[in-house]
Amino acid sequence: MRRAGLALLLGWFISGPVSGQNALTLDTAASLDALQVYMCPIHSDYTADRPGTCPRDGMRLVLSNPFDVRDYRLEFNTFPAVAVAEKPLTLKFRISHPESGEPVTDFVRVHDQFFHLFVVSQDLDWFQHIHPVMDDEGTWSIDVTLPASGYYKVLSDFVPVGGTSQFIAHPLVTAGYEGDIIADSAALTPDTEPGKTVDGLTATLDYDPSPFIAGLYGHLNFIFTDAATGEPVTDLQTYLGAFGHTLILSADLVDYVHSHPLDLSEGFDEETGPMMFMIPMGVDAESLRGGPRITFDGLMPHGGLYRAFTQVRWKDELRTFAFTFAVEERQ
Numbered sequence: 001m002r003r004a005g006l007a008l009l010l011g012w013f014i015s016g017p018v019s020g021q022n023a024l025t026l027d028t029a030a031s032l033d034a035l036q037v038y039m040c041p042i043h044s045d046y047t048a049d050r051p052g053t054c055p056r057d058g059m060r061l062v063l064s065n066p067f068d069v070r071d072y073r074l075e076f077n078t079f080p081a082v083a084v085a086e087k088p089l090t091l092k093f094r095i096s097h098p099e100s101g102e103p104v105t106d107f108v109r110v111h112d113q114f115f116h117l118f119v120v121s122q123d124l125d126w127f128q129h130i131h132p133v134m135d136d137e138g139t140w141s142i143d144v145t146l147p148a149s150g151y152y153k154v155l156s157d158f159v160p161v162g163g164t165s166q167f168i169a170h171p172l173v174t175a176g177y178e179g180d181i182i183a184d185s186a187a188l189t190p191d192t193e194p195g196k197t198v199d200g201l202t203a204t205l206d207y208d209p210s211p212f213i214a215g216l217y218g219h220l221n222f223i224f225t226d227a228a229t230g231e232p233v234t235d236l237q238t239y240l241g242a243f244g245h246t247l248i249l250s251a252d253l254v255d256y257v258h259s260h261p262l263d264l265s266e267g268f269d270e271e272t273g274p275m276m277f278m279i280p281m282g283v284d285a286e287s288l289r290g291g292p293r294i295t296f297d298g299l300m301p302h303g304g305l306y307r308a309f310t311q312v313r314w315k316d317e318l319r320t321f322a323f324t325f326a327v328e329e330r331q
Contacts, residue, residue, distance in 0.1 A: 036063050036064060036065045036162070037049060037063075037064070037065070037066065038050060038051055038052065038061035038062065038063055038064075039061060039062060039063075039064040039065075039066050039164075040054035040059055040061055040062075041059060041062055041064075041108040041110050041159045041165070045066070047061075047066055048061055062108055062159075062161060062162075063161075063162060064161075064162055064163060064164060065162070065163065065164065066164060068163065068164060069164060070098040070099075071098060071166060071168055072095050072096065072097065072098050072104065072160055072163060072166050072168075073095065073096040073097070073098060073101065074093060074094075074095055074156055074166075074168045074170070075093065075094040075095075075096070076091070076092070076093055076154065076156075076170045077092045078090065078091055078092065078172070079092065082174075082175045083146060083172060083173070083174040083175065084174060084175050084176075085146050085147065085148050085149045085150075085174050085175075085176065086145065086146070086147065086148075087145065088143055088144075088145055089143065089144055089145065089146060090141055090142070090143050091117070091119075091132065091141065091142055091143075091144060091154065092139055092140065092141045093115075093132060093139070093140040093141070093156060094138060094139050094140070095138070095140075095158070095160065097160075097163075103138045104138070104160045104161075104163075105134070105138040106160065106161035106162075107134075107158055107159060107160055107161060108159040108160075108161055110158075110159055110241075111240040111241035111242060111245075111260075112240045112241045113131045113240060114131075114134070114158065115131060115132045115134070115140055115156070115157070115158045116129065116131060116156075116157040116158065116240075116258075117129070117130050117131060117132055117142065117154070117155070117156055117157070118153075118154075118155040118157070118247055118258075119144060119146075119152055119153075119154050119155075119172075120152065120153050120155070120247075120249060120253070120309075121146075121147070121148070121150060121151075121152055122150055122151040122152065122153070122181070122184055122185065122186060122253065123150070123184075123186045123187075124186040124188065124249060124251070124253075124307045124322075126146075126147050126148075127247070127309045127320065127322070128144065129245065129247070129309075129311060130142055130144070146172075146174055148174075149174045149175065149176040149177045150173075150174060150177050150179070150184075151171065151172070151173050151177060151179070151181050151184065152171070152172040152173070152174075153169055153170075153171060153172070153249075153253045154169065154170045154171070154172050155167065155168070155169050155247075155256060156168045156169075156170070157258060167256075167258065169256070185251055185252045185253070186251045186252075186253075186305075186307070187251075188251045188305040188306075188307060188324045189305075189324060190305065190324050190325055190326045191323055191324050191325065194206060196321050196322075196323070197227045198319040198320065198321055199317060199319055200226065200227045200228060200315075201224060201225075201226070201227060201233065201312075201314050201319050202224065202225045202226070202227045203222050203223075203224055203310070203312075203321045204222070204223045204224075204225070205220060205221065205222055205323050206221050207219070207220060207221070207325060208221060211325070211326055211327065211328050212298070212300055212325065212326075212327040212328070213327070213328055213329075213330050214300055214301060214302050214303045214327050214328065214329050214330050215299070215300075215301060215330050216299070216330065217297060217298070217299050218297075218298055218299075218300075219262070219295050219296070219297060219298075220246065220259075220295065220296040220297075220298060220308060220310075220323075221293065221294075221295050222244075222293065222294045222295070222296070222310065223292050223293050224236060224291050224292045224293075224294070224312065224314075225292060232291065232292035233291045233292050233314065234289060234290070234291045234292055235289045235291065235314070236289060236290045236291040236292075236294075236312055236313065236314055237286070237288075237289065237290075237313040237314060237315075237316070238285040238286070238288055238290070238313065239311060239312065239313040239318060241285065242260045242261055243261050243290040243291070243294055243312065244260070244261050244294050244296070244310060244311060244312045245258075245259075245260060245310070245311045246258075246259045246260075246296045246298075246308055246309065246310045246311075247259075247308070247309045248298050248300070248306055248307070248308045248309075249306065249307055249309075250300070250302065250304055250305070250306050251304055251305045251306065251307070252304075255300065255301055255302060255306075257298050257299065257300070259296045259297055259298055260296070261294045261295060261296060262295045262296065262297055294312070296308075296310070300327040302327070302329070303326075303327050303328050303329035303330075304326070304327060305324060305325070305326055305327075306324070306325055306326075306327060307322055307323070307324045308322070308323045308324075308325070309321070309322055310322075310323070
């Protein structure tokens with residue numbers, strides 16, 4: 001049972017936008033609202049019948065319902081209403097309960113933020129991981145400037161108090177885009193070299209297994225070195241409560257995975273699962289250092305090409321690495 005729940009959390013996997021509420025009767029929905037336990041906001045498979053902290057990451061358990069997988073209602077608007085490339089654009093979000101429709105204003109802080117937002121261009125060349133701010137009326141907003149006309153995917157990642165983790169996608173199309181959304185899907189090519197360098201930091205990546213198999217968990221194993229000296233980097237800084245963040249997207253932007261580092265040296269325990277490189281509550285994250293090896297977990301549901309955007313912080317600067325790899329269909 002722990003293993004099955006863990007599979008949902010480690011990758012935070014969603015295959016396209018899911019509307020769970022449509023599959024539920026009103027009686028079933030009412031029953032789900034009543035089934036609440038204390039749950040880790042990061043590892044939703046870990047539950048308890050009383051308040052406490054999660055043994056994996058030290059986060060405070062929140063009263064929630066791990067069995068209710070309905071998407072919350074997310075109203076998404078922009079100002080101005082029509083997005084124009086290379087001009088400031090405000091993204092706005094309002095969240096309401098899937099059954100009652102009441103506005104939701106209480107959220108769980110996860111990885112130092114209440115709302116994680118990913119904005120990605122269709123060609124997968126442009127990527128942003130940003131954090132909207134909520135006003136007194138419950139509207140989240142943030143400003144962006146899109147680099148070119150085209151189609152974008154907007155991914156909202158948050159945990160409402162009393163609910164489960166939400167990862168909801170919306171499309172965004174700019175003015176002046178005259179292409180075909182399907183025909184213009186990203187034309188990805190798998191990397192031929194395992195290493196990439198960004199601002200003096202080199203990331204070398206290998207895959208386990210190689211190649212990945214659709215529907216089976218695999219690992220992305222990074223080793224970070226100083227590009228100038230070739231020496232292993234052991235002073236990576238924490239970023240948003242972890243030593244790294246990875247977002248993996250399929251070439252057609254249908255499947256996506258939000259993953260955080262694993263500490264595989266601790267092994268697997270049936271009660272707590274793999275230990276995570278998450279920063280326990282109360283610890284001074286700025287005093288911690290990590291590297292050179294960081295491993296992420298990933299589950300890709302279909303064969304094809306995927307791109308992983310991995311972010312780490314070194315010498316007080318955020319670096320983003322983009323790696324492209326193929327996934328084979330399971331025989």
